[in-house]
Amino acid sequence: MSGESIYQPQSAFMKWLERRLPIASLAHSSFIAYPTPRNLNYWWTFGGILTFMLGVQIVTGIVLAMHYTPHVDFAFDSVEGIMRDVNYGWLLRYIHANGASFFFVAVYIHIARGMYYGSYKEPREVLWILGVILFLLMVITGFMGYVLPWGQMSFWAATVITNLFSAIPVVGSSIVTWLWGGFAVGNPTLNRFYSLHYLLPFVIVGVVGLHIWALHMVGQNNPTGVEPKSDKDVVAFTPYATVKDAFFVGVFCIIYAWFIFYIPNYLQHSDNYIPANPGQTPTHIVPEWYYLPFYAILRGIPNKLLGVTALAASIIVLAFMPWLDTSRVRSASYRPLYRQFLFIFFAAVIGLGYLGSQEPTGGYVIAARVLTLYYFAFFFVILPLLGLFEKTKPLPNSISESVLQQGVPAGAPAPPPGVHA
Amino acid sequence: MKRHHRLAFALALAGVLCGAGAAAAQEADAPPRQRWTFSGPFGLYDQAQLQRGFRVYQEVCANCHSLKLLSFRNLADPGGPNFTEAQAASIAATFQVQDGPNDQGKMFKRPGKISDFFPPPFANEQAARAALGGKLPPDMSTLAKARSYEAGFPWFVFDAFTMYQEDGPDYIHAILTGYTDAPAGFALPPGGQYNKYFPGNAIGMPKPLSDGQVEYTDGTPTTVDQYARDVSAFLMWAAEPTLIARKRLGFQVMIFLIVFTGLLYFTKKRVWHTVLHEPEVEKPRAPTEYKV
Numbered sequence: 001m002s003g004e005s006i007y008q009p010q011s012a013f014m015k016w017l018e019r020r021l022p023i024a025s026l027a028h029s030s031f032i033a034y035p036t037p038r039n040l041n042y043w044w045t046f047g048g049i050l051t052f053m054l055g056v057q058i059v060t061g062i063v064l065a066m067h068y069t070p071h072v073d074f075a076f077d078s079v080e081g082i083m084r085d086v087n088y089g090w091l092l093r094y095i096h097a098n099g100a101s102f103f104f105v106a107v108y109i110h111i112a113r114g115m116y117y118g119s120y121k122e123p124r125e126v127l128w129i130l131g132v133i134l135f136l137l138m139v140i141t142g143f144m145g146y147v148l149p150w151g152q153m154s155f156w157a158a159t160v161i162t163n164l165f166s167a168i169p170v171v172g173s174s175i176v177t178w179l180w181g182g183f184a185v186g187n188p189t190l191n192r193f194y195s196l197h198y199l200l201p202f203v204i205v206g207v208v209g210l211h212i213w214a215l216h217m218v219g220q221n222n223p224t225g226v227e228p229k230s231d232k233d234v235v236a237f238t239p240y241a242t243v244k245d246a247f248f249v250g251v252f253c254i255i256y257a258w259f260i261f262y263i264p265n266y267l268q269h270s271d272n273y274i275p276a277n278p279g280q281t282p283t284h285i286v287p288e289w290y291y292l293p294f295y296a297i298l299r300g301i302p303n304k305l306l307g308v309t310a311l312a313a314s315i316i317v318l319a320f321m322p323w324l325d326t327s328r329v330r331s332a333s334y335r336p337l338y339r340q341f342l343f344i345f346f347a348a349v350i351g352l353g354y355l356g357s358q359e360p361t362g363g364y365v366i367a368a369r370v371l372t373l374y375y376f377a378f379f380f381v382i383l384p385l386l387g388l389f390e391k392t393k394p395l396p397n398s399i400s401e402s403v404l405q406q407g408v409p410a411g412a413p414a415p416p417p418g419v420h421a
Numbered sequence: 422m423k424r425h426h427r428l429a430f431a432l433a434l435a436g437v438l439c440g441a442g443a444a445a446a447q448e449a450d451a452p453p454r455q456r457w458t459f460s461g462p463f464g465l466y467d468q469a470q471l472q473r474g475f476r477v478y479q480e481v482c483a484n485c486h487s488l489k490l491l492s493f494r495n496l497a498d499p500g501g502p503n504f505t506e507a508q509a510a511s512i513a514a515t516f517q518v519q520d521g522p523n524d525q526g527k528m529f530k531r532p533g534k535i536s537d538f539f540p541p542p543f544a545n546e547q548a549a550r551a552a553l554g555g556k557l558p559p560d561m562s563t564l565a566k567a568r569s570y571e572a573g574f575p576w577f578v579f580d581a582f583t584m585y586q587e588d589g590p591d592y593i594h595a596i597l598t599g600y601t602d603a604p605a606g607f608a609l610p611p612g613g614q615y616n617k618y619f620p621g622n623a624i625g626m627p628k629p630l631s632d633g634q635v636e637y638t639d640g641t642p643t644t645v646d647q648y649a650r651d652v653s654a655f656l657m658w659a660a661e662p663t664l665i666a667r668k669r670l671g672f673q674v675m676i677f678l679i680v681f682t683g684l685l686y687f688t689k690k691r692v693w694h695t696v697l698h699e700p701e702v703e704k705p706r707a708p709t710e711y712k713v
Contacts, residue, residue, distance in 0.1 A: 038696055080490050080563065083663065090663040091670070235696055243689045250682030257678055261671025262462060262584045265566060270589065273567035273660070274559070283620070354574070 006033060030216055035234035036241045037222035039399050043113040044220070046106050048245035049252050053103045054208065058201050060096040064089075068148065070194035072187045075150035076275040094264040100142050101267045102256045104290035107135060115321070115342060118330030119221040125322040127214040130207060132319040137204050139291070139315070144197040146288055150190065151272030156285045158185045158193070164298075167305040184278065224402045225330025226395055233399035284359055292356030293349050297375065299360045300368035310372065317379045324379050326387025334393040338386050345378045450617050452570055452595030455650065457587050459657060462672060465665055466658050471502035473637055474655025477648050479512075480635050482561065485553065487541035490562035491659055494535045500665040501658050510535045554612055556625040565589035565653070565660040589660065590653035592618070597649035600628040 007028035009015040014024055067086050069078035082089035111131070114120055120128035147158045162179050166172040181188025219228065228234045235241070259266060267289060271282050287295050297314050301307035317324075332339040348371045355368045396402035458467040475496070478488070493513035496504045504512070513533035518540050521528035533540070541560075543549035549557055559567075569588040572580055579585075595618040603615035603622075613623035630645045637643050641651075658664070 077490065084490065084495075090667060094667075239692050240696065243685065243692050247682065247685040247689045250678060250685050254675070254678045254682060257671065257674050261667055261674060263581060263586050264667070265586060266581055270567055270569035273563040 030212075030237075031242075032236065032238040034216060034237040035228065035231075036220055036237050037228055037233060037399055038235045038240075039222050039224065039403050040220065040241070040244075041223055042244075042248055043109065043116075044222075045245045045248035046110040046113065047215075048241075049106045049249055050103070050110060051208065052249050052252075053099060053106055054201070054204060057096060057099050057103060058205075060092045060099065061198075061201065063092055064096055065198060068194075070148070070191050072150060072190055072276070075148065075190060079149045091260075094260045098256065098259045098264060098267065100145060101288070101290065102252070102259070103138065104142065106252070107138060108290075111135065111318070112346060114221075115345075116332045116339075117221055117223060118225050118325070118327075118332070120321045121325065121330050122322065123218045124214075124221065127211065127218060128322060129319050130211040130214055132315070134204060134207050134211060135318075136315060137200055137207065141197060141200040141204065142288065142290070144193040144200070147190065147193045148197060149272060150276045152274040152276055152280075152282050153269045153272040153285070155185060155276035155278065156282055157287055158189060160285055161287075162189070164308045164311070167308045169305070221330065222399060223331060223333060224396055224399055225334070226397075226399060226402070229398050230400075286357055289353065289357070292354075293352035294356075296352040296356035296368045297372045299356070300365055300372050310376075314375060317376070321379070321383070324383040326384050327390060327392070328387070329392045329395065334395055335386070335390060336393065337390045341378060341382050341386070344374070348374045348378075449570075449620050449622060450595075450599075451572075452588075452591045452599075452618050454585075454587070454591055455594055455653075457590060457654065457657075459654070459664060460587050461584060462668060464668060466500060467654065468501075468503045469639060469641075470651050470654045471658050472504070473639070473641060474651035474653070474658075475502050476637075477630075477635050477652040478561070478655055481629055481648075482652065483539075483542060485542055485549070485558040486561045487543075487558075488539040488561045488659060489541055490538070490560075492536060492538045493533060495662060497535075498662060501662055502655070506535065513537060516540055556612070558626070561656055561659060563660045565593060565656040567660075568592045587657070590657045593653040593656060594649045596624070597630055597652070598646055 007025040009018045009024065018024060064082065067078065067082045067089065069075060079093065082093050084090075086092070114128065114131070143157070143161060147154045162176055162185065165175045165179060168175060177183060179189070180186065181192060222228075269286060269288075286292070294311055294314055298307045298311045301310055327335060327338065329335055332342055352368060352371045352375070355364050355371070358364050360368070396405065458465060458470065478486075493509050493516075494506075496502050496512060497506045497509040513535050516533035516537070516539070517530045518533045518537050519528055520531050523529055543552065546557055566589050570592055572585075572588075596616060599616045599618035601615060601617055603609050607615065607622065609615060610623050613625060614627055615622055616624040630648045632645055633643045635643065635648060641647060
């Protein structure tokens with residue numbers, strides 16, 4: 001952690017503890033004295049929001065697990081029992097189910113912010129890769145959680161997704177049998193998904209620890225992409241970042257509560273209120289909304305093995321961004337071309353999400369292929385080439401200079417001439 | 422830069438054209454949206470309507486459809502049909518429930534108690550199919566949340582803001598009132614009925630309701646439309662009995678969150694004031710190494 005702790009234990013007990021386990025000074029240097037760039041905007045609050053959501057999911061999940069029965073004959077009814085007969089069970093379940101969605105809302109914004117401001121670049125590569133691992137863990141955990149209510153979509157999503165592994169040559173079908181614990185999705189599958197759905201969040205907690213450790217090693221990026229150079233460029237984490245994060249967690253919670261209390265089933269597929277029936281395939285099987293872009297990539301490619309490879313590659317490619325991007329300038333604010341291509345990239349991902357929710361016929365497949373092509377071209381063609389050809393805007397000398405140039409709020413006295421960091 | 426704008430435009434256009442193609446391929450009519458007492462942030466179930474709806478369920482639907490997740494005591498739950506406990510007990514007593522095994526090891530039938538679940542009309546799936554020409558009527562406990570229809574873009578976006586969550590009851594009401602003669606040239610499969618709101622238009626369930634079929638004691642018109650409305654409301658309650666508690670708590674939570682977040686906003690403003698207005702002030706802080 002950069003920066004010495006100025007923590008001074010006051011009480012006799014804290015002095016005693018400090019000599020044996022300096023946990024108080026660690027907390028102090030990490031969450032109080034930790035210097036954070038003064039020009040961070042609200043897009044930087046999503047790290048805190050994600051930590052908050054992880055806590056919400058774990059707490060509600062543990063209580064839900066006390067009432068849930070992981071058995072094909074009882075799972076659906078036990079979830080309905082939670083909704084009807086457990087005190088505030090409906091609240092716990094709606095917080096948890098919508099919490100998954102809002103977890104993904106926050107993580108997508110967090111990733112998009114990293115891409116926009118070049119937070120993946122040297123020296124933050126490991127921090128970024130840990131983030132990609134966290135995202136992968138979230139995808140797996142979310143998918144397994146969706147299977148647990150054992151409704152029609154749970155069952156058929158489990159069938160479709162586990163079947164993807166059958167595309168692997170030679171050992172594919174053995175792997176699928178091994179995943180299922182049988183020759184079809186059944187009770188053993190539900191049991192292991194439940195077990196893993198309980199385990200993986202704690203793995204996420206561990207990797208979040210590494211993610212924050214790596215963050216505190218290299219410091220936060222900021223909207224200019226210029227590293228802090230003096231004390232004028234930074235503020236202490238507490239109270240500045242803490243209160244800002246807390247405020248935006250509140251804003252986030254208002255929208256989250258809107259969904260929990262007023263439209264709790266809006267993001268759900270209605271078919272998941274029909275108990276799982278292996279003998280009846282739904283008219284069209286769709287995953288949860290947050291997987292739709294990847295689902296569109298998968299379905300757009302006619303060859304199954306290629307489709308699965310593209311699906312996996314579409315997430316794994318993110319880990320290679322630090323090396324695919326050849327530009328030395330971090331922030332898209334100073335990279336006019338990158339900025340444009342990045343916004344098209346975001347539009348392409350949203351477009352893929354829409355296409356993933358529609359039936360894969362005719363024009364939809366073609367559109368999905370075009371957008372998939374752009375998705376990969378962005379990483380493998382645009383990112384490497386832009387660094388070589390793009391003419392970037394001049395960077396400010398320091399964070400405080402950029403703040404004084406553009407960040408002066410209305411009513412504030414104009415900075416005296418010649419003030420520089 | 423112009424080039425990129427054009428590319429973005431082409432992509433957007435492609436998206437719009439695809440959307441238009443999908444709209445043309447739709448087959449069943451979209452159910453018309455009804456007015457429900459339980460919609461919106463302060464929506465409540467209409468107790469009289471749920472009682473009428475229960476009557477329709479009991480006299481018509483219950484002949485084929487189970488309601489296995491509900492017990493008779495739920496009929497007396499506050500916020501629901503709100504029957505008295507004695508009324509719920511006497512409704513329960515009209516049903517024969519299987520119990521046992523008794524001291525002789527035999528299963529036996531007895532009149533229902535208030536703690537019993539609604540007994541199913543058929544012993545099992547095979548019995549239902551045998552009696553109904555191979556068809557299996559779905560359980561109705563979660564039906565109002567298990568049915569929906571595609572609103573399509575951009576309507577589904579507006580639905581998030583208008584709190585539209587009544588797609589299930591709208592759909593059920595539409596199905597119950599959607600029986601018409603099949604248009605010329607429509608090949609109806611054997612045993613099927615034409616319904617303009619049912620996906621594919623051929624529904625297995627014969628037209629269940631007709632005018633005057635169920636007697637109402639409160640002067641409400643005894644029409645198919647009214648029956649459909651009442652039973653849809655009843656099924657919404659059956660699927661989401663905690664809706665009223667949810668909306669009541671939701672309002673309190675919203676008030677709290679808005680006030681609390683407002684306070685946090687002003688706290689944030691106050692805390693950041695010195696940083697934004699007096700950038701030269703040195704604050705006592707840990708010495709930090711910077712990579713210059």
